[in-house]
Amino acid sequence: MGYLNLVTAPSLACSLVCVVGHRHTVAVTVLLLIGTAKGLFLARRERVGDAWQVSVPHFPMTGIYAVGIDNRGAKPRLLASVESSHFGPSVAVSDDLGASWREPEEAPVSFPKETETSLERVWAFAPGAASSPEVVWAGSQPSALFKSENGGVSYELVRSLWDHPHRPNWGAGFGGQAIHSILPHPADAQRVVVAMSTGGVYRTVDGGQTWAPGNVGIQATFMPEPERFPEYGQCVHKIARDAENPERLYAQNHHGVYRSDDDGQTWVSIADGLPSDFGFPIVAHPSKGNTLWNFPLVADASRFPVENKCQVFRSSDAGETWQAQSHGLPHAPFYATVLRDAMCTDNGSPAGVYFGARTGEVFASADEGESWSLVASHLPDVLCVRAITL
Amino acid sequence: MxxxxxxxxxxxxxxxxxxxxxxxxxxxxxxxxxxxxxxxxxxxxxxxxxxxxxxxxxxxxxxxxxxxxxxxxxxxxxxxxxxxxxSVAGGADFDGDAILAANFAPWVQELGLTVEEAGPDFATLRLPWSDKLAREGGAMSGQALMAAADTATVIAISSAKGGFGPMTTVQLSTTFQRPVIGKDVLVTSRLTKLGRSLAFAEITMTAGDALVAQATTVYAIL
Known part of the structure; x- marks a missing residue:
């Protein structure tokens, strides 16, 4: 599919927040969900190059720590982790692209009484394998995995992981202790890989009956020298699965960028071509293998973009080499971080890539990161983004 | 009903x-x-x-x-x-140490008090041992303990109300039960009643596992 970069469109008069982009000829409607510290914004663009129409916030004054898009049914279902600092966490779903949301009467994600634990927040959603269309997974703080069998409306604790003998030793990173990444195997409903901070990667190959750590090769730089490669306990920030080779995973670690070619059992470094091995998000291309993006920060102790420059890095060879991509991104010194869930692709071809910063700016690329434009600015802190082509 | x-x-x-x-x-x-x-x-x-x-x-x-x-x-x-x-504090972390730093006289700050824990109806402060606080005989002076008890109550009320606001001590009555020598003192002020205009608190002070002093206080909320 080809498209043209033509002229800048004039400002549009509308009651919503508008950002002027470039006029293109290809109609690819994209819906971008922007979860922020003060609500969920829905941004929509009808054609490549059109301005983005950004909604007023849904769930105002709540933190939207995760959004999910389940595109397996006849129409997409949107999932949102909604957290009120007063009234606690919840999960809402929408079957009309975010126009209306519903939430069950009973708590959709909650810990059983005997755990003596209370949900703090939902950090991640993941639709299950195509063969189990009603299964949706959710990861929480404190670190726990939940499974829904009704399309993400209500969930049950996955006891096998909660009862794992390692659990008392899982720690908390700066952001809290949570399962933030869930990667169901696309073809094998028995296999799921999760990642948590701290704890690292765990995987099941028997439908969640048993779980084993999968951190061989991943470093824990915050440990003393002889213990830097523990069986578990690493602070893995985010993992992603390759689109073409489902055995291949990518990880952005708390210092370290890695690839696994055995479904998350062992890992090798792919950080050599990057200016820094620290960062939070890592995102795989939705359909093209060996292609991924991240957003490097200088270091744990210096959480600024490398050279104070707003730039993402893309690899097209599974991490062997990396290219900076910053065309259209701000030239001015850029100090904001991009959180682990604040970068995503859509499901288009070519893929759209999106990221948001804690300073409330959101950027989009319709050409796999070659060029970028602003979706919105001056939003609250951007916590997560997810996108879908309609 | x-x-x-x-x-x-x-x-x-x-x-x-x-x-x-x-x-x-x-x-x-x-x-x-x-x-x-x-x-x-x-x-x-x-x-x-x-x-x-x-x-x-x-x-x-x-x-x-x-x-x-x-x-x-x-x-x-x-x-x-x-x-x-x-609560007015929803979404904000209660920062008792910041309240300590911002609202007390310099000589109180020199006590080196830190907030160990604060909850909906209490606050626990640590009064670190210092030779400068010792009276003749080597034990910690009662004046320091009374100041710590008074200060802990300000933090407890602030925690309960979700933030610092103007208030003043109306009464503070202290009983000293054991001398403290060379040990930090943990000072816990627990509110027994928080009304619109008055707050009542009981304060216990311990060093090691031993109770060293107790106090009761009444505050006016301004």
């Missing part, structure tokens, strides 16, 4: 009503259990899945904060009024 006053942010769960009546009394827990069964979504915004009141939701029984009464065991008489109010 008990009347439950609903804050604006939760009224969508009860068709916009600002107050509902429930056929339950006896204890606050019984009233909230009835709220849960009739409006589960409202109920889970007030208490978490373990039945605990959410940290930043305050519940008043006939005008008194249940946390300085008996929590969910607080007695609710027939025809009582239960008011649910989101």
């Amino acid at each position: 008990t009347t439950v006053l609903i804050p604006g942010a939760l009224r969508s769960e009860v068709d916009g009503a600002s107050r509902v009546t429930v056929d339950a009394h006896g204890t606050l827990r019984a009233v909230l259990d009835e709220v849960d069964s009739r409006w589960p979504r409202l109920g889970r915004r007030i208490r978490d899945e373990q039945g605990e009141l959410r940290r930043y939701v305050n519940v008043y029984v006939d005008g008194e904060d249940c946390r300085v009464l008996s929590g969910q065991e607080t007695e609710v008489a027939a025809n009582a009024e239960v008011q649910v109010i989101p």
Whole structure:
């Protein structure tokens, strides 16, 4: 599919927040969900190059720590982790692209009484394998995995992981202790890989009956020298699965960028071509293998973009080499971080890539990161983004 | 019947009503259990899945904060009024050390007090041992302990109210029970009543595991 970069469109008069982009000829409607510290914004663009129409916030004054898009049914279902600092966490779903949301009467994600634990927040959603269309997974703080069998409306604790003998030793990173990444195997409903901070990667190959750590090769730089490669306990920030080779995973670690070619059992470094091995998000291309993006920060102790420059890095060879991509991104010194869930692709071809910063700016690329434009600015802190082509 | 006053942010769960009546009394827990069964979504915004009141939701029984009464065991008489109010501190972490740094006289700050813990009705401060605080004979001076007890109460009231506000000590009565030599003192001020204009607190001071002093105090909320 080809498209043209033509002229800048004039400002549009509308009651919503508008950002002027470039006029293109290809109609690819994209819906971008922007979860922020003060609500969920829905941004929509009808054609490549059109301005983005950004909604007023849904769930105002709540933190939207995760959004999910389940595109397996006849129409997409949107999932949102909604957290009120007063009234606690919840999960809402929408079957009309975010126009209306519903939430069950009973708590959709909650810990059983005997755990003596209370949900703090939902950090991640993941639709299950195509063969189990009603299964949706959710990861929480404190670190726990939940499974829904009704399309993400209500969930049950996955006891096998909660009862794992390692659990008392899982720690908390700066952001809290949570399962933030869930990667169901696309073809094998028995296999799921999760990642948590701290704890690292765990995987099941028997439908969640048993779980084993999968951190061989991943470093824990915050440990003393002889213990830097523990069986578990690493602070893995985010993992992603390759689109073409489902055995291949990518990880952005708390210092370290890695690839696994055995479904998350062992890992090798792919950080050599990057200016820094620290960062939070890592995102795989939705359909093209060996292609991924991240957003490097200088270091744990210096959480600024490398050279104070707003730039993402893309690899097209599974991490062997990396290219900076910053065309259209701000030239001015850029100090904001991009959180682990604040970068995503859509499901288009070519893929759209999106990221948001804690300073409330959101950027989009319709050409796999070659060029970028602003979706919105001056939003609250951007916590997560997810996108879908309609 | 008990009347439950609903804050604006939760009224969508009860068709916009600002107050509902429930056929339950006896204890606050019984009233909230009835709220849960009739409006589960409202109920889970007030208490978490373990039945605990959410940290930043305050519940008043006939005008008194249940946390300085008996929590969910607080007695609710027939025809009582239960008011649910989101705390002003929601979304902000209570920073007792920042309050210490910003609101006390320099000589109090020189005591080196730090906030160990603060909760809905209490605060625990650490008074570090210093030779400068020792009186003749080598034990910590009572003046230092009294200042620590007074300061801990300011932090406890601030924590309960969700932030610092003007207040003044009306009365502070201290009993000294054991000398402290060479040890830090943990000072816990627990509010026994927090009203609109007066607050009452009991303070215990321990060093090691030993009780060294106790105090009671009354504060005027300005």
